[in-house]
Amino acid sequence: MFIPPIFRRPFALPAALFSVAMVLAGCAGNDTRPVAPVAVTPPAKPLPLPKIRIGIALGGGAAKGFAHIGVIKMLEANGFKPEFVAGTSAGSVVGALYASGMDPFLLQERAVALDEASIRDVSLFSGGLIKGQKLQDYVNVQVRQKPIEAMKLPFAAVATQLETGKRTVFKRGNVGQAVRASSSIPGVFEPVLIGKFSYVDGGIVSPVPVDAARGLGADLVIAVDISSKASGKTPDGMLGIVNQSIAIMGQKLGEQELARADVIIRPRVASIGPADFEQRNQAILEGERAALAAMPQIRARIAQLQKAKIAARPKVPVAMPVPEPECAKPSRIESALGLAPECKGE
Numbered sequence: 001m002f003i004p005p006i007f008r009r010p011f012a013l014p015a016a017l018f019s020v021a022m023v024l025a026g027c028a029g030n031d032t033r034p035v036a037p038v039a040v041t042p043p044a045k046p047l048p049l050p051k052i053r054i055g056i057a058l059g060g061g062a063a064k065g066f067a068h069i070g071v072i073k074m075l076e077a078n079g080f081k082p083e084f085v086a087g088t089s090a091g092s093v094v095g096a097l098y099a100s101g102m103d104p105f106l107l108q109e110r111a112v113a114l115d116e117a118s119i120r121d122v123s124l125f126s127g128g129l130i131k132g133q134k135l136q137d138y139v140n141v142q143v144r145q146k147p148i149e150a151m152k153l154p155f156a157a158v159a160t161q162l163e164t165g166k167r168t169v170f171k172r173g174n175v176g177q178a179v180r181a182s183s184s185i186p187g188v189f190e191p192v193l194i195g196k197f198s199y200v201d202g203g204i205v206s207p208v209p210v211d212a213a214r215g216l217g218a219d220l221v222i223a224v225d226i227s228s229k230a231s232g233k234t235p236d237g238m239l240g241i242v243n244q245s246i247a248i249m250g251q252k253l254g255e256q257e258l259a260r261a262d263v264i265i266r267p268r269v270a271s272i273g274p275a276d277f278e279q280r281n282q283a284i285l286e287g288e289r290a291a292l293a294a295m296p297q298i299r300a301r302i303a304q305l306q307k308a309k310i311a312a313r314p315k316v317p318v319a320m321p322v323p324e325p326e327c328a329k330p331s332r333i334e335s336a337l338g339l340a341p342e343c344k345g346e
Helices: 012-029 062-077 090-099 104-113 133-142 175-182 210-215 237-249 251-258 277-293 295-311 332-337
Strands: 054-058 084-088 155-161 167-170 192-194 197-201 220-224 263-265
Touching: 054 062, 054 090, 054 210, 062 090, 062 104, 062 220, 062 277, 084 090, 084 175, 084 210, 090 104, 090 133, 090 155, 090 175, 104 277, 133 175, 155 175, 155 210, 167 175, 175 192, 175 197, 210 220, 210 251, 220 295, 263 277, 263 295, 277 295
Parallel strands: 054 084, 054 220, 084 155, 220 263
Antiparallel strands: 155 167, 155 197, 192 197
16 A cells, blocks of 8 residues: 655654645635725815995084094905995085095095085075085086996985985985985075975985995995084084084984994094084094994904804705725635625625
């Protein structure tokens, strides 16, 4: 009987079996199945803060209206450029020039150079002492004869319809004529005939045109109140008496409308009379001071409105990526036998 040489030695069979077991163990040890790394979706970029569109409502107050220039200067200097402008009476004059594209420094330059005689045309035989045509022509020259709808910024001038007492908001047409109507103090200026109706000072129904500024599209309305308040003293001169009478008539309506503003700026111009054009620089300075003091309130209100807009954004569902099958690397035995490895996620 033939016996292979390997089995003729003592302990040869156990050694051979051990060798075969070690080979098989080595093969089994290579049966590692590394898992493919899971794709991680990078976090979405934060959305930009929503834009808050600022509107200014410039109130009436005759020569006190120069304070509006100082307010606008400080707003722009602190990065708050108004996009909508509404004005009543003196506020409509400053508002029209600003909405036409003048920067605050050019506004101040024109205010300093303004000759009172260039906007005052006396008319003794009509419904007022001043006709108002010179004011209309002055404004139209300053805005380069543009109509309201062609202004750089959306603009509205508020006047009172004499026949009905209704508030009228001019948002198109002749700029100078709209400003003249808004500034026609009863008893001082002639009423302005536009179409079939006559118009007088807008301060009677809307001393500070908050609603008009909001109606133009403003998210945040900054109201500038320079109106005269009853101080217990008799105003000086006829213009002062008429001006304070109008302020008293519109006081209740004005308080209700001011309550709808986001921020109210009140320059300290009570000591400046309605005809004190020589105090224009002081009025501008008071406007700057009052606006600067209101900056924290403006910033806080903008932050509130941005937060509200973010909360109102629709919730967009995040699309989850479809996981790919995770397949392990085939072992030597699977490769030798032609077997496919197991895959997770199929």
